């Protein structure tokens with residue numbers, strides 16, 4: 001599905017990603033883990049075209065996307081959530097999810113907003129899909145709320161609803177359970193399992209090791225911008241380089 005080949009990104013000459021190579025197979029959950037500052041969010045930003053890689057290639061299926069702008073990559077069916085929530089706080093919860101259908105709505109949504117009668121039907125269809133997505137994440141009763149007034153856990157789920165509503169080819173999740181309590185984390189875990197059952201392909205960045213090791217089909221470990229391990233959760237957990245990277249980072253922050 002997604003293939004990264006020798007991907008590198010530098011910020012002012014400092015490497016944030018160095019020769020990152022791995023694959024994200026279709027229909028699986030691939031977890032991307034690593035200590036703070038390892039380059040995980042930078043990688044997601046490169047895949048989504050928010051950042052332009054310094055070198056290397058990113059292919060989605062057979063298509064090279066590393067030089068494409070973010071709107072083009074989104075149109076190819078790559079959706080994401082953000083480590084720091086990026087919601088339209090003043091818009092309603094429903095409108096935030098509708099924004100996730102922007103690619104399909106295109107100008108028809110704008111025309112629908114102008115109330116051209118023959119487009120009313122299309123508008124209703126999109127709204128129904130957005131409501132279904134909200135329902136699935138337990139947010140349907142808050143559809144009319146301004147997104148900004150919701151609790152943090154609900155905002156995290158709203159981001160998931162927005163990222164998944166268009167049934168994209170590939171969903172990139174940057175720390176979807178960060179800051180959530182145990183019950184909320186379990187609910188998100190069940191949602192991610194359900195998405196995989198439905199055939200969705202996920203790249204999951206997460207620090208919650210229990211979640212990652214219980215859920216992921218394969219795990220890629222980044223440390224200082226380099227892939228230091230790549231395998232099943234079991235293989236990765238037993239890898240001495242991984243233990244060293246994590247213990248090293250514990251020592252460094254102690």
Ligand SMILES: Nc1ncnc2c1ncn2[C@@H]1O[C@H](COP(=O)(O)OP(=O)(O)OP(=O)(O)O)[C@@H](O)[C@H]1O
Nearest residue numbers: 011015016034035036037038039040041042043083
């Ligand atoms: N826009 C930027 N300009 C300069 N340096 C950046 C920029 N974005 C990230 N970096 C640097 O790149 C490195 C990787 O950062 P990144 O945010 O990708 O790490 P991360 O693995 O997502 O960490 P965390 O687990 O804390 O979210 C860090 O050293 C960071 O300071």
Ligand SMILES: [Mg+2]
Nearest residue numbers: 040041042083
């Ligand atoms: Mg990050």
